[in-house]
Amino acid sequence: MKFDLDLPAWKWPFYVMRHPFEGYDDLRWKKGYNMKVAWVIVIMFFIISVASAQLTGFLFNNTYVKVFNIVPYFSSSVILFITWVVGNWSLCTLFDGEGTMKNIFCVSAYALVPYLFSEVIIIIASNFLLRTEGGFIAFFRYLGIVWSVVLMISAMKTVHQYSLPKTIAAMFFTVVAMAIILFLAVLLLTLFQQVFVFVYSVYTELMYRFSI
Amino acid sequence: MPLMKKLAAAFLTAAVCVTALGVTASADEPYTGYNYDWWGDPIPSQNGFVVDKVIDGSDLGLDLLDYGEGLKEDALKQLQGLSEPSDMFVDQNTGKFYIVDSKNNRLIVTDSTFSPDATQVIKELKYSHEFPESQSIIKKTTFSSPRGVYVRTNSDGVKLIYVADSDNDRVVAFNEDLEIAMEYTRPSKDVYDDKTTYKPNKVVVDSAFNVYVIVPSITQGSLQFSADGQFNGYYGANRVEATAEVIAQQFWKLIYTREQIIAMRRSVAMEISNLDIDKEGFIYTVTENKSAETDVLKKLNPAGTNIFKNLGYDDMTFGDFATRYYKGHNYASAITDVDIDEEGNIYLLDFTTGRVFQYTDECDLLFIFGTKGPQQTQGTQKGTFLSVSAVETYKGKVYVVDSRKNSITIFKQTEFGAIVQNAISLFNEGLYDEAKEPWEEVLRRDANYWLAYIGLGNAYLNQNEYGTAMDYFYRTSRAGYNRAFKSFRIEFIRANFTWMLIIVLGIIVLLIAWSYVRKYLKKKKAASKGGSDK
Numbered sequence: 001m002k003f004d005l006d007l008p009a010w011k012w013p014f015y016v017m018r019h020p021f022e023g024y025d026d027l028r029w030k031k032g033y034n035m036k037v038a039w040v041i042v043i044m045f046f047i048i049s050v051a052s053a054q055l056t057g058f059l060f061n062n063t064y065v066k067v068f069n070i071v072p073y074f075s076s077s078v079i080l081f082i083t084w085v086v087g088n089w090s091l092c093t094l095f096d097g098e099g100t101m102k103n104i105f106c107v108s109a110y111a112l113v114p115y116l117f118s119e120v121i122i123i124i125a126s127n128f129l130l131r132t133e134g135g136f137i138a139f140f141r142y143l144g145i146v147w148s149v150v151l152m153i154s155a156m157k158t159v160h161q162y163s164l165p166k167t168i169a170a171m172f173f174t175v176v177a178m179a180i181i182l183f184l185a186v187l188l189l190t191l192f193q194q195v196f197v198f199v200y201s202v203y204t205e206l207m208y209r210f211s212i
Numbered sequence: 213m214p215l216m217k218k219l220a221a222a223f224l225t226a227a228v229c230v231t232a233l234g235v236t237a238s239a240d241e242p243y244t245g246y247n248y249d250w251w252g253d254p255i256p257s258q259n260g261f262v263v264d265k266v267i268d269g270s271d272l273g274l275d276l277l278d279y280g281e282g283l284k285e286d287a288l289k290q291l292q293g294l295s296e297p298s299d300m301f302v303d304q305n306t307g308k309f310y311i312v313d314s315k316n317n318r319l320i321v322t323d324s325t326f327s328p329d330a331t332q333v334i335k336e337l338k339y340s341h342e343f344p345e346s347q348s349i350i351k352k353t354t355f356s357s358p359r360g361v362y363v364r365t366n367s368d369g370v371k372l373i374y375v376a377d378s379d380n381d382r383v384v385a386f387n388e389d390l391e392i393a394m395e396y397t398r399p400s401k402d403v404y405d406d407k408t409t410y411k412p413n414k415v416v417v418d419s420a421f422n423v424y425v426i427v428p429s430i431t432q433g434s435l436q437f438s439a440d441g442q443f444n445g446y447y448g449a450n451r452v453e454a455t456a457e458v459i460a461q462q463f464w465k466l467i468y469t470r471e472q473i474i475a476m477r478r479s480v481a482m483e484i485s486n487l488d489i490d491k492e493g494f495i496y497t498v499t500e501n502k503s504a505e506t507d508v509l510k511k512l513n514p515a516g517t518n519i520f521k522n523l524g525y526d527d528m529t530f531g532d533f534a535t536r537y538y539k540g541h542n543y544a545s546a547i548t549d550v551d552i553d554e555e556g557n558i559y560l561l562d563f564t565t566g567r568v569f570q571y572t573d574e575c576d577l578l579f580i581f582g583t584k585g586p587q588q589t590q591g592t593q594k595g596t597f598l599s600v601s602a603v604e605t606y607k608g609k610v611y612v613v614d615s616r617k618n619s620i621t622i623f624k625q626t627e628f629g630a631i632v633q634n635a636i637s638l639f640n641e642g643l644y645d646e647a648k649e650p651w652e653e654v655l656r657r658d659a660n661y662w663l664a665y666i667g668l669g670n671a672y673l674n675q676n677e678y679g680t681a682m683d684y685f686y687r688t689s690r691a692g693y694n695r696a697f698k699s700f701r702i703e704f705i706r707a708n709f710t711w712m713l714i715i716v717l718g719i720i721v722l723l724i725a726w727s728y729v730r731k732y733l734k735k736k737k738a739a740s741k742g743g744s745d746k
């Protein structure tokens with residue numbers, strides 16, 4: 001009964017969270033990948049990062065809220081996550097990784113769950129705690145981050161069937177790949193902007209010529 | 213319909229009249245008061261100080277004095293006014309003003325009327341019987357580029373005037389009969405580097421008649437002399453800022469040889485540029501360096517320890533917050549002078565912008581006033597400066613000396629400034645409830661004045677209205693909010709303890725019940741499953 005792994009899709013994130021070491025093997029064996037669940041987690045990631053800026057108690061909140069702009073929160077959660085998945089996939093496909101894009105997306109999203117839990121706890125607790133009790137908040141923050149990182153390593157190791165050193169190297173180079181992707185994206189954006197401006201100025205010039 | 217039109221016209225006329233009235237009532241200061249909000253952004257505020265009048269050499273009657281024959285026109289003109297005044301001291305007991313007229317090598321004594329009758333010019337001193345000329349190293353009875361002045365009366369009622377006589381390499385102390393009582397000259401070779409110059413720039417004297425001398429380019433702090441002219445050592449040095457360069461040097465020192473370490477560029481603390489003593493005898497120092505981020509203002513006890521350090525003010529940004537770059541110039545604040553008034557307020561003078569920053573004794577920014585004038589107008593507009601050199605206060609007025617305008621600008625407190633000052637005095641005496649009304653008046657006049665929110669927060673905290681106090685402390689003071697919230701939380705738990713206990717117990721009971729139900733359901737399911745298998 002205890003090893004009954006015919007779990008519904010939504011239970012898998014919690015299962016891997018509670019079994020950081022063999023959880024992902026079970027997930028792989030049972031093919032518990034589910035994009036819907038993964039997307040819900042990623043969207044929760046976005047919502048919680050906004051909530052953390054807006055709802056954290058005054059004593060622990062350092063956000064500049066005179067002007068609230070949602071774009072930085074979106075790019076530092078959803079876009080960052082997608083870049084991670086794309087970067088990891090493009091790197092590990094070249095280095096004998098077994099994970100498909102969908103698999104990487106799912107396991108990475110599942111690994112975020114402890115971090116999200118810790119953030120929710122922090123948001124709630126920060127409204128009840130005094131400054132002197134800030135240690136609890138730091139504790140939960142580090143706990144969430146460490147747990148998620150451990151899960152992420154486990155996830156990458158399993159999904160690509162790597163050894164531990166290779167996993168850590170792959171994760172490091174994924175971060176490098178992410179930096180390159182973001183750099184290229186910004187470059188492309190600026191170039192296209194300039195092309196657009198060029199085309200637009202040619203268009204206006206022509207319009208002036210023909211209107212007279 | 214015509215009625216509607218008429219009404220609309222009447223309404224519009226009224227609106228125009230009202231707006232026009234508002235325009236005519238505005239003040240004509242060359243600067244707009246501002247303050248910094250919770251996020252460190254500058255926000256407009258009411259002026260706390262406005263220009264009263266500007267005093268120059270002719271107001272003091274310097275042009276009426278006889279300077280003898282045979283002077284060139286330029287030289288005479290220079291003598292007939294102030295020329296590069298670099299320091300001023302106000303004796304709070306007698307109300308006498310001492311102005312150092314540096315380029316004219318003289319000291320001008322006057323009072324708060326600044327009238328020719330009250331003005332006395334000190335150019336020539338004489339050696340007294342107790343300190344004959346034979347004992348003196350310098351042997352000069354005139355000043356040469358004096359740059360600082362301080363006055364202190366001893367227990368016998370003898371008033372001593374200390375002048376940092378820069379080019380004569382001495383600080384000279386003389387009494388009101390102009391008899392030199394003591395000279396504070398270059399310390400001996402053993403304790404003071406031979407190659408370093410000794411050009412005293414500023415001087416203060418504590419109640420024990422220890423003399424603190426600031427010499428430019430000395431980074432170990434101010435030179436402390438005892439009353440008899442003995443050099444005691446350095447006092448009040450700044451810390452070395454932990455910049456990336458300093459940290460890198462620490463690393464290289466581990467590897468380098470002795471010779472290499474000696475050849476290294478030494479990281480030294482920034483020199484202190486000016487000081488002042490408050491009523492209780494604490495010495496305040498300022499650092500006039502645009503890149504200084506720590507120890508810009510220090511409050512030193514007699515042992516030389518910075519009291520602000522324990523309060524967390526030593527790393528505070530004094531002066532303007534953000535460094536502005538405009539047309540190739542760096543507009544970071546450079547605090548050139550400090551003054552402490554009778555109420556304990558701190559006035560910092562910013563050389564870069566010509567602004568005076570008024571702080572409370574707890575380093576809360578109150579008002580910013582004064583400004584640097586454009587070069588074209590040569591600072592002719594009242595309240596603008598070219599090159600500020602000293603700030604002093606006397607009976608609620610602020611005096612700023614400009615060494616290029618050769619004038620003294622007097623600022624008086626506005627009605628708004630007086631209300632704020634009154635509220636702070638009441639607050640400092642612990643009369644929080646009495647301070648409530650002036651603080652509310654402040655908020656009626658300037659809803660952005662953040663110190664008023666803290667004052668009101670404290671008033672409500674004192675009345676045990678924690679919720680209201682929290683509202684006032686929100687985004688104005690974390691420490692205050694923390695205190696209010698602590699009491700609020702205790703009160704909340706006390707008031708609602710029964711309910712909270714019932715809810716918690718209820719949840720526990722429900723959980724236990726649910727686990728029983730689940731077990732029962734599973735058993736039933738298993739039983740039915742087993743039944744069907746058979």
